[in-house]
Amino acid sequence: xxxxxxxxxxxxxxxxxxxxxxxxxxxxxxxxxxxxxxxxxxxxxxxxxxxxxxxxxxxxxxxxxxxxxxxxxxxxxxxxxxxxxxxxxxxxxxxxxxxxxxxxxxxxxxxxxxxxxxxxxxxxxxxxxxxxxxxxxxxxxxxxxxxxxxxxxxxxxxxxxxxxxxxxxxxxxxxxxxxxxxxxxxxxxxxxxxxxxxxxxxxxxxxxxxxxxxxxxx
Amino acid sequence: xxxxxxxxxxxxxxxxxxxxxxxxxxxxxxxxxxxxxxxxxxxxxxxxxxxxxxxxxxxxxxxxxxxxxxxxxxxxxxxxxxxxxxxxxxxxxxxxxxxxxxxxxxxxxxxxxxxxxxxxxxxxxxxxxxxxxxxxxxxxxxxxxxxxxxxxxxxxxxxxxxxxxxxxxxxxxxxxxxxxxxxxxxxxxxxxxxxxxxxxxxxxxxxxxxxxxxxxxxxxxxxxxxxxxxxxxxxxxxxxxxxxxxxxxxxxxxxxxxxxxxxxxxxxxxxxxxxxxxxxx
Numbered sequence: 001x002x003x004x005x006x007x008x009x010x011x012x013x014x015x016x017x018x019x020x021x022x023x024x025x026x027x028x029x030x031x032x033x034x035x036x037x038x039x040x041x042x043x044x045x046x047x048x049x050x051x052x053x054x055x056x057x058x059x060x061x062x063x064x065x066x067x068x069x070x071x072x073x074x075x076x077x078x079x080x081x082x083x084x085x086x087x088x089x090x091x092x093x094x095x096x097x098x099x100x101x102x103x104x105x106x107x108x109x110x111x112x113x114x115x116x117x118x119x120x121x122x123x124x125x126x127x128x129x130x131x132x133x134x135x136x137x138x139x140x141x142x143x144x145x146x147x148x149x150x151x152x153x154x155x156x157x158x159x160x161x162x163x164x165x166x167x168x169x170x171x172x173x174x175x176x177x178x179x180x181x182x183x184x185x186x187x188x189x190x191x192x193x194x195x196x197x198x199x200x201x202x203x204x205x206x207x208x209x210x211x212x213x214x215x216x217x218x
Numbered sequence: 219x220x221x222x223x224x225x226x227x228x229x230x231x232x233x234x235x236x237x238x239x240x241x242x243x244x245x246x247x248x249x250x251x252x253x254x255x256x257x258x259x260x261x262x263x264x265x266x267x268x269x270x271x272x273x274x275x276x277x278x279x280x281x282x283x284x285x286x287x288x289x290x291x292x293x294x295x296x297x298x299x300x301x302x303x304x305x306x307x308x309x310x311x312x313x314x315x316x317x318x319x320x321x322x323x324x325x326x327x328x329x330x331x332x333x334x335x336x337x338x339x340x341x342x343x344x345x346x347x348x349x350x351x352x353x354x355x356x357x358x359x360x361x362x363x364x365x366x367x368x369x370x371x372x373x374x375x376x377x378x379x380x381x382x383x384x385x386x387x388x389x390x391x392x393x394x395x396x397x398x399x400x401x402x403x404x405x406x407x408x409x410x411x412x413x414x415x416x417x418x419x420x421x422x423x424x425x426x427x428x429x430x431x432x433x434x435x436x437x438x439x440x441x442x443x444x445x446x447x448x449x450x451x452x453x454x455x456x457x458x459x460x461x462x463x464x465x466x467x468x469x470x471x472x473x474x475x476x477x478x479x480x481x482x483x484x485x486x487x488x489x490x491x492x493x494x495x496x497x498x499x
């Protein structure tokens with residue numbers, strides 16, 4: 001029956017583990033294919049931009065593979081996209097560290113690094129932890145987070161976080177040792193999380209299932 | 219908030235889960251996937267798989283175990299043992315590992331830490347330090363399960379690992395490892411104060427209280443535990459080990475050591491939460 005299902009492409013920018021993203025898709029019945037082929041991206045019903053590796057390497061690889069324009073074209077014509085961790089950061093305009101115009105620029109905003117200190121207290125970076133997500137500007141009942149409760153734990157592993165120019169897209173926030181940051185966003189067909197749902201046990205997997213259901217991908 | 223992670227460590231030799239004392243004298247405990255599944259259900263925050271004989275053979279043979287685990291277990295998996303190059307790292311990531319743990323190769327060639335963290339992102343690269351306290355009170359880093367002398371000072375090495383861009387450090391007190399006598403709090407708190415990255419403490423957990431002391435006094439960001447959880451598992455469950463390789467006598471006797479008060483991950487986390495330590499239950 002697979003040929004009746006929508007085609008979802010997990011974008012492979014050649015930096016490592018896409019295995020668990022694919023496993024999460026398989027588990028909930030998403031017909032997903034790992035690909036770095038431009039034509040696959042252009043033909044996809046929906047895209048997943050996973051979070052593996054370093055920002056600069058990832059953007060360079062996306063450029064070399066001809067995927068930057070393909071992703072933008074697909075997303076601008078309405079295809080759902082799900083960004084995860086670095087995949088969320090890549091959607092933004094620019095990185096504080098790596099300069100302007102380096103991201104995909106689908107969401108206006110900055111990528112910032114956690115500070116080394118907060119009020120003379122050392123902040124351990126990367127933030128590698130299970131941490132809670134809580135509701136921000138939007139109600140999440142109709143989003144992919146619908147099965148989660150406020151303050152559920154999700155798995156984070158990152159040194160950078162996003163700061164959207166327009167805060168209305170912020171779906172959840174998280175506090176790491178006194179620093180509050182945006183931990184997921186939603187804007188039209190774009191949904192993205194700083195945490196890794198595919199590494200966040202059953203509740204995380206529910207996010208894949210509900211994202212697929214909302215977007216009629218099953 | 220700031221939470222601590224509880225990470226069961228699974229030392230693997232061939233097809234079996236094993237456990238030693240001071241990283242040596244390995245006993246067979248069972249089938250790795252049985253333990254992994256139980257720990258996942260019990261709320262493990264991550265899993266670490268270590269191929270304990272890989273450095274001897276200079277290869278990691280955990281590929282099948284990793285990809286099987288990653289199909290059903292949706293928490294982060296770190297893999298270590300015998301990883302020597304960018305292509306070795308790429309290979310274990312490709313079969314389902316989320317992070318890699320380097321030791322021997324990193325000490326021999328520190329540049330590998332820099333190259334690997336640039337390529338795969340800092341947070342993918344974990345560096346393990348096997349520390350042994352010398353007669354003069356100095357801590358030196360060893361490799362190959364505490365067998366190979368390097369002469370490298372543990373504290374200088376920890377700072378270097380941080381500078382080279384690794385995402386985390388696992389600090390093992392070889393002296394305490396497998397003994398259940400508690401963590402080396404001086405060692406761990408000093409490492410934690412010297413580096414800007416998270417520190418995972420390993421070696422010595424025999425009782426729940428020691429884990430609480432470690433988090434409070436040792437400032438560890440995460441705790442890696444094997445015996446405490448493994449001995450509980452073999453007491454309560456059946457796990458059929460492959461008897462083709464290694465000593466299964468210990469397993470068949472369903473024994474533990476008097477220095478251990480085995481518990482589940484959930485027991486440990488409940489105790490931590492009762493003591494105002496945040497973690498995911």
